[in-house]
Amino acid sequence: MKEDFLHYVWRYQKFDNKNLLTTQKLSLKIIKTGFPHTDSGPDFKQAKIRIDDIEWNGAVEIHIKSSDWNRHEHQHDESYQNVVLHVVWQNDLAIHHPDGSLIPTLELKDRIDIDLIEKYNQLQKSKDHIPCASQWPKVDSILKSQMFEKALVERLLNKSEKAKSMFENEVQDWEQASYFMLLSAFGFKVNQYPFERLAELLPYQIIKKYRSSVFQLEALLFGAAGFLEFDFRDEYPNQLKNEWHFLRHKHAEVFQKELKFLEWKFLRLRPANFPTIRIAQLAQIFHLFDSLFEAFVIETNAKTLLKRLKVGVSDYWMNHYQFDKLSTSKNKQLGANSIKIVVINTIPPLLALYANSIVEEKYMDKALSILKELKAENNYITKKFTVINTEFNSAFDSQAAIQLHNEYCQPKRCLDCTIGLSLLKA
Template sequence: MDEQFLHYIWKYQKFDSSDLLLTDGQSLKVFNPGNHNHDSGPDFEEARIKIDELEWAGQIEIHINSSDWYHHNHQNDPAYENVVLHVVWNEDKTVEVGGSPLPTLELKDLVSHQLLERYQNHIQAPTEILCQNQLSKISSLTIRSMMDRVLVERLEEKASRILDDLSKNKNDWEESTYRALASNFGFSTNKEAFIRLTQILPFAKLKKVLQSEKQTESLIFGQAGFLEKGSDPYETELKKEFDFLRKKFQLQEPMISVQWKFGKLRPANFPTVRLSQFASLLTHQPQLFSILTQTKNIKELKKALITPMSSYWQGHYDFGKPRTRISKTIGNSSFENILINTIAPLLAAYARYTDDQLFMDRAIELLESVVGESNRITKKWNDPNMQIHTAFDSQALIHLFKNYCQKRKCLQCNIGVDLLNK
């Protein structure tokens, strides 16, 4: 038995509700089970019930054993003072609130054994995606509604991280855009190193030199710790510039190059190449946040974000190491990655900040305009009912897998509930 199942039982009233009696013998009628609360506090809010001849409106708390009320320390939490009904699988202890017994409904003799067995068989299936082989039983409308829901959840989750960062830098959207973009350019391998770079090279100082390509590169590569070898003439030029600018802007101690990872990366993904691309974008688009919020379609965004790298980095993948093939800009896949993981979340964050749904709609439209991702998670959804066409689909299914399937939260998922109801 687990509380997730009990929440489902109560929410959908999946028990014998005829002639309900509380554990103290009083009659119970349920007019409204309440709204499921996924935050802190009692499990259901705004419920309406009738105990004997008296109607009550308030909160419902659910536990496996009634004694969990005390184990969870609810007796000392004012948030639980308005609970009007305690719903439990098993009453092993009388609970008192304000010196009076708390009305309690015990479910263990009211729930169908077949329903319980069906849930246990489902939740104990030895697969990562428990409903993988049953999706054909689910209507496309149910699947689509769940994907709509989890896509918004994923954008909200990413938006929360951006808004948290925004609150730490005095609501400076340019700074937060700079940090979010840097994290994206690091991808999974060098994400932490890029984040560290933005901490020791604030955008407020970097933007003072963005009119100069060489000065921008000198600050970025210098603070990243890549100007110490001196084995290349261009590196020497940047080092001279960096030494002057570091003193001028009173910058923190630079990183060391070993903090950046090169192993198992193709030269095109080396951190030195990513840093050069990052520098190029910032010098060509110093007002990046304004562009992201004002540009309305993917064609304009692509034109703004795919900028030419400096002549040196078009022909090199590290200092003193020439490329065999010239590369002038970031690739289309990198652009789409930035759109999915930086631009869409930034627009979602701005939608919350301004309370303007327009920006959330724009974020969703952008995800619908690019091809879906193919990675280890999306490949798990090997089912005709879960075809991935756009980034909307792939982002939704990534979130569904991480936050519902892996955590066995089937009863918080429209698909899982639909299967159990069948």
């Protein structure tokens, strides 16, 4: 037995509630189950019950065993003093408030349908990556669509959470937030953290001042990233280094620190994915876009963005992957799949954050619409869903599946999933 199952049983009253009695044999009537409470304190707030002829308003706490009350040390926590009912699977110990009064307790072990318990256990004990895989065909397609959209919106808002740190003293700097999301996406997981740090250490307002010069943009980006603190043989990195030292001194109030070269990962990356190449590509993007926020949020168009982000690199990087290391000359244009990943991880989360911040639904619709215009990803998670006959028509579906898999299926949060709930009700 798990506590979250008892939460579900109480919330939706999935037990025999006829002729209810407390463990003290007092008649019990449930008027309001209360509202789930996820912060510290009792599990349900604002419940209303009647014991004998007295009506009580307060909180409900749920445990597997009544003795869990003491094990969790609720007896020392004042926030539990307004508990009017203790709902348990098994009553193994009488529990009292600090004033000595007995806490009314409802025992559920003989009141829950065994079929419901078995359905729940089937999901929880499933060895499949998707716990309901064997029952997936039974689920109504509309319910699946609803859960996919719910999971997708969650994913977008979760991804954009870090960008909120760009908002200081309630001043919402959407240019900086757009810049942060773009750099985070350019990390492609392996270098996501150093790129996010770069966005924090090198503000977009500085980037915008020098957007007319790719050379100065590269000096700023490579300098703040920690790539220019070496002695170089080639002329170009030495020129960048001199320019960086000049700009760092000029904006000394901004550049208090910089990243270390060792924070960047090159190992097991294809040369085209080296952070040096990604930074060179970013310099081209900043040179091209007058305003990231305008391009990403206000005038968003998926097809236009896919074309505009097809940037290359400056001349030096055509035959280099790292400073002072000559390579065969090659066009290092940002590839179609990389552009798609950048767009997926930048634009829709940013639109979702903006929609939530200004309470304007059209921007959330825009976020979902863009994902519907992009091809679905093909990875180990989408393959798990393909096996159970799930169609992926766009990135909308694949991104939703990733969230569903990671946040619901893997931790087996079936009771928080409309698909899981529908199977329990079946």
